[in-house]
Amino acid sequence: MSPHYCFSLRLQHLLRLAVIASLPLAAQPGVAKPATEFNTPQFWYESGQAALAAAKQPVPQTGKAKNVILFVGDGMGISTVTAARILEGQQQARDGESNRLAFEKFPYFALSVTASANQQTSDSAPTATALVTGIKANDGAISVNQTLARNEHRAEQVAAASVKSILQQAEEQGLATGIVTTARVTHATPATNYAHVPDREWEADANLPAGATVKDIARQLIEFPYGDGIEVVMGGGRKQFYASTEADPEYTGRTGIRRDGRNLHKEWLAKHPQAAYVWNKKQLDALDIKKTKHLLALFGPSHMRYEADRADDIAGEPSLAEMTQTAIQLLQKNRKGFYLMVEAGRIDHAHHAGNAYRALTDAIALSNAVKAAQAATDPRETLIIVTADHSHTFTIAGYPERGNPILGKTKVDGEFATDSLGLPYTTLGYANGPGFTGGKIRREFNGDNETATAATYSGTAARPDLTQVDTTSPSYMQEAAVPLASETHGGEDVGIYALGPNAHLFRGVQEQHLIYHVMADALGLNKQAK
Numbered sequence: 001m002s003p004h005y006c007f008s009l010r011l012q013h014l015l016r017l018a019v020i021a022s023l024p025l026a027a028q029p030g031v032a033k034p035a036t037e038f039n040t041p042q043f044w045y046e047s048g049q050a051a052l053a054a055a056k057q058p059v060p061q062t063g064k065a066k067n068v069i070l071f072v073g074d075g076m077g078i079s080t081v082t083a084a085r086i087l088e089g090q091q092q093a094r095d096g097e098s099n100r101l102a103f104e105k106f107p108y109f110a111l112s113v114t115a116s117a118n119q120q121t122s123d124s125a126p127t128a129t130a131l132v133t134g135i136k137a138n139d140g141a142i143s144v145n146q147t148l149a150r151n152e153h154r155a156e157q158v159a160a161a162s163v164k165s166i167l168q169q170a171e172e173q174g175l176a177t178g179i180v181t182t183a184r185v186t187h188a189t190p191a192t193n194y195a196h197v198p199d200r201e202w203e204a205d206a207n208l209p210a211g212a213t214v215k216d217i218a219r220q221l222i223e224f225p226y227g228d229g230i231e232v233v234m235g236g237g238r239k240q241f242y243a244s245t246e247a248d249p250e251y252t253g254r255t256g257i258r259r260d261g262r263n264l265h266k267e268w269l270a271k272h273p274q275a276a277y278v279w280n281k282k283q284l285d286a287l288d289i290k291k292t293k294h295l296l297a298l299f300g301p302s303h304m305r306y307e308a309d310r311a312d313d314i315a316g317e318p319s320l321a322e323m324t325q326t327a328i329q330l331l332q333k334n335r336k337g338f339y340l341m342v343e344a345g346r347i348d349h350a351h352h353a354g355n356a357y358r359a360l361t362d363a364i365a366l367s368n369a370v371k372a373a374q375a376a377t378d379p380r381e382t383l384i385i386v387t388a389d390h391s392h393t394f395t396i397a398g399y400p401e402r403g404n405p406i407l408g409k410t411k412v413d414g415e416f417a418t419d420s421l422g423l424p425y426t427t428l429g430y431a432n433g434p435g436f437t438g439g440k441i442r443r444e445f446n447g448d449n450e451t452a453t454a455a456t457y458s459g460t461a462a463r464p465d466l467t468q469v470d471t472t473s474p475s476y477m478q479e480a481a482v483p484l485a486s487e488t489h490g491g492e493d494v495g496i497y498a499l500g501p502n503a504h505l506f507r508g509v510q511e512q513h514l515i516y517h518v519m520a521d522a523l524g525l526n527k528q529a530k
Helices: 003-014 016-020 039-056 080-092 124-133 155-161 164-170 217-222 263-272 283-287 307-312 320-331 346-352 357-378 514-523
Strands: 067-073 108-113 176-184 232-236 275-278 294-298 338-344 382-387 394-397 428-435 441-446 449-456 480-483 496-497 509-510
Touching: 067 124, 067 357, 067 514, 080 394, 080 480, 080 496, 124 164, 164 338, 164 449, 164 514, 176 320, 176 346, 176 382, 217 263, 232 320, 263 275, 263 294, 283 320, 307 357, 320 338, 320 357, 338 357, 346 357, 357 382, 382 514, 428 514, 449 514
Parallel strands: 067 338, 067 382, 108 509, 176 232, 176 338, 232 294, 275 294, 428 480
Antiparallel strands: 108 496, 382 496, 394 428, 441 449
16 A cells, blocks of 8 residues: 555644534434534634644655646636635535635645736736746736846737746657636747737737737747647637638638738647547537547637536537546547646636635636546656636635635624614625725626626615615625726735645745746746846
């Protein structure tokens, strides 16, 4: 019996008390006992002792990793993780406060400082660049160093400031590589793996400034020059790959946006042997893994649907967990190993729209994808890292009683807590964003087109009266203190959750670009940054 297996058995035994409260009542020992029995002084003391014993058990894995999987919850700050954990537990009729998302059970944790080379509060481009290249970069930068101006569009200058990503290095070493995202595959976070531009907006040739000689992001993906090419690319963003004369296969009346007349998805098929291109779940499910070496899957003209809206997609979209499973199956065919980035890109978009429900359900979907990755890999040879590129101004506040619906209005002793105006308020909110409630106009999230439409509620000039408002509705936009068309990122540290070889190197408060260096070390890759 392996030491790892023995450790796992000991850890499961020691954690039993600590997790029993998060089980459904029927699954708890002594079904007839009241559901609240766990919430006793004896339970808290014994579960604390069990947690202490479990904390003493992990033995660092110091060997090299065969595989690395980097999960990025875009915009998934600590408050998002906490609220998602509670929501998941409550949706499953369990004690939400005792629940833990899959990655929260990893043995190693650290905090990541997300400030970029020129920003105190950063956007996704420089933070993702830090994750995959090991250097800090400027606002908007996609895997180029901070010496490059954002408006520099000459190919020679961009090449001189470009920094290889871990995906490019992995391809050079003969490993398989993949990118999975619920955003456009040309969006900032996935693009840092394979593209080099100073402005994240240059996703297609139609987005390039006049006279630009640098290639757009989608073209750089198709013309990727390292190794035998990226094996797996899955996400949204068909319009960046389709010519402006080519009809979208799913939405009548829509076309691509490329002005150069190129249909890049067809070039993918022509370039790679044993290549496949799919654009809906049925096609993905029918994919012959054994006969497929290079997969391009584009499930929407722009971003994929939020998890909460996925069932409404016309052609059908896979979940993040399903995409992760397929990616791993394809990448595992390479005996040397693989590098895979998986991004839950729409957590960020829902927060920008002031809609906590969709942000949290997409965070739960990320947790499910992590479970899928754990089930498909061996922790002795696979380093799994879960982190965020940045946070948001999302808050959990008030003094709600334990078990209060996380999306609901704050209650204390069974009664609504009220503000200084005598009005109830929600537990969740934003420091800024479109949910500002000054006057009597309330904006409501529209999940289809990501816009906010006006709706009138009764109330004071300062805040609406939420007494009769269903704040748990998926369309509800949490209140914001400062009115902005789009809620902003937050500047606080985010979490790093790690499991597998080199995971023990994450401890304390670390600069974000350390994540690249830990991954590269685990895979035995080395480079000198420019």
